[in-house]
Amino acid sequence: MRTRILKGFSKLTENQKRNLIAQYCKDPEGAEGEMKSLLFADPEERKNFLELSENTISSFHLPYGIVPNVVVDGKVYHVPMAIEESSVVAAASHSTRFWAEHGGFRVKQLSTIKLGHVYFRWFGEPAALLQRWDQLKAHLLEHLKKVTASMVHRGGGVISLELIDETRSIENLYKLELEVDTVNSMGANFINTCLEDMAEGLEVFFGDGKEINDRECQVSMAILSNNTAKCTVTVEASCQIDSLSRITEGMPVGLFADKMVLAYQIAHMDTYRAATHNKGIMNGVDAVLIATGNDFRAAEAATHAYASRSGQYRGLSWCEVRDEVLTLGLTLPLAVGTVGGITNLHPLARLSLEILGNPSARDLMGIVAAVGLATNFASVRSLVTTGIQKGHMRLHLSNMLNALNADEEQRKEAEIHFRGKKVSYSAVKHFINGRGH
Numbered sequence: 001m002r003t004r005i006l007k008g009f010s011k012l013t014e015n016q017k018r019n020l021i022a023q024y025c026k027d028p029e030g031a032e033g034e035m036k037s038l039l040f041a042d043p044e045e046r047k048n049f050l051e052l053s054e055n056t057i058s059s060f061h062l063p064y065g066i067v068p069n070v071v072v073d074g075k076v077y078h079v080p081m082a083i084e085e086s087s088v089v090a091a092a093s094h095s096t097r098f099w100a101e102h103g104g105f106r107v108k109q110l111s112t113i114k115l116g117h118v119y120f121r122w123f124g125e126p127a128a129l130l131q132r133w134d135q136l137k138a139h140l141l142e143h144l145k146k147v148t149a150s151m152v153h154r155g156g157g158v159i160s161l162e163l164i165d166e167t168r169s170i171e172n173l174y175k176l177e178l179e180v181d182t183v184n185s186m187g188a189n190f191i192n193t194c195l196e197d198m199a200e201g202l203e204v205f206f207g208d209g210k211e212i213n214d215r216e217c218q219v220s221m222a223i224l225s226n227n228t229a230k231c232t233v234t235v236e237a238s239c240q241i242d243s244l245s246r247i248t249e250g251m252p253v254g255l256f257a258d259k260m261v262l263a264y265q266i267a268h269m270d271t272y273r274a275a276t277h278n279k280g281i282m283n284g285v286d287a288v289l290i291a292t293g294n295d296f297r298a299a300e301a302a303t304h305a306y307a308s309r310s311g312q313y314r315g316l317s318w319c320e321v322r323d324e325v326l327t328l329g330l331t332l333p334l335a336v337g338t339v340g341g342i343t344n345l346h347p348l349a350r351l352s353l354e355i356l357g358n359p360s361a362r363d364l365m366g367i368v369a370a371v372g373l374a375t376n377f378a379s380v381r382s383l384v385t386t387g388i389q390k391g392h393m394r395l396h397l398s399n400m401l402n403a404l405n406a407d408e409e410q411r412k413e414a415e416i417h418f419r420g421k422k423v424s425y426s427a428v429k430h431f432i433n434g435r436g437h
């Protein structure tokens with residue numbers, strides 16, 4: 001079917017939407033059935049799920065796996081991850097097992113301040129704005145009280161409110177910067193509600209009954225910042241370099257430790273490597289965030305802004321050797337929630353939090369960062385020893401065998417045949433076809 005502009009799509013029923021979209025597939029009936037079968041069977045769960053987003057016609061499944069034995073500050077967690085990349089859970093598990101035997105990960109520092117801004121232009125005398133700032137601040141904080149009451153009750157609320165002059169960058173531009181504590185919620189809705197309330201309060205304060213065009217104060221926008229540089233967690237893990245011998249793939253430990261330190265220095269120095277190095281961290285981070293119903297796009301945005309804070313994009317983690325001890329570390333900007341959002345609405349997100357023992361947002365920050373450091377360590381270890389293709393391809397082989405509908409006997413033969421060999425789709429296909437497919 002030729003793709004055409006669809007009018008009024010959102011007004012169709014769920015079935016009508018699915019039916020219409022299935023017409024773009026080779027086998028519309030089959031496609032419709034498949035999309036439908038991937039939805040929850042339980043009507044209540046299905047209804048809640050469909051309502052999470054607009055125009056939902058199916059559910060996109062990801063493998064949901066567990067990285068066992070993540071030790072953070074002496075506590076053991078078996079961490080759920082939702083990710084499709086074959087080798088990530090296996091590599092993370094290998095890494096967390098090693099670190100569990102060496103004291104696990106320690107949370108060294110943690111802060112949870114989130115912030116947002118109201119951007120506005122001030123066309124009056126700058127001095128007049130500054131003169132009235134104290135009065136304006138009191139007015140805005142008073143205005144905010146009704147919005148923040150329940151957050152204050154839960155132990156959070158406003159931390160500070162500042163006026164920042166941005167006129168050196170953009171004529172007439174100022175911003176209000178609001179810092180808040182959102183306790184166990186990620187708090188995006190709360191922060192944006194506060195900011196929009198302040199924007200309204202600002203316009204009322206300077207409105208003076210004038211037409212909108214004639215006002216001295218014009219609000220541009222009110223929005224939280226995903227640059228969560230004051231909401232960060234630092235985790236570290238250390239071991240004697242001698243104890244690395246188990247995981248060096250035969251390399252002398254001293255040489256392995258040197259290569260590790262150099263690899264982290266390269267990620268600090270070279271933006272090309274830094275992006276890939278950080279991707280290895282986010283493999284773990286995003287997978288846990290998805291499994292626990294957290295906003296991984298926010299974490300990605302925060303991470304890359306934070307990685308660029310020196311003016312150059314750099315690797316987020318480090319590795320050093322001192323007095324025969326190797327220490328790994330990672331600071332991650334991370335705004336997470338364990339209540340609110342879809343954490344209670346998505347059945348698997350809810351179960352993930354249960355599996356983790358219903359952690360606080362602060363606990364979850366430590367767990368996520370530990371897994372990020374574990375996947376990062378696993379990647380760099382492979383890179384400086386065997387290369388990543390060996391591990392990747394072993395798991396990839398299994399996916400290829402599935403795609404080629406290999407039977408049990410063919411799988412066993414293929415696994416033996418490709419052990420230690422380079423695996424490619426054409427080589428696997430050739431091997432299977434040569435054995436009667």
Ligand code: MEV
Nearest residue numbers: 276277279280379380388
């Ligand atoms: C692949 O998903 C991630 C790695 O490229 C990370 C890295 O290079 O550090 C292996």
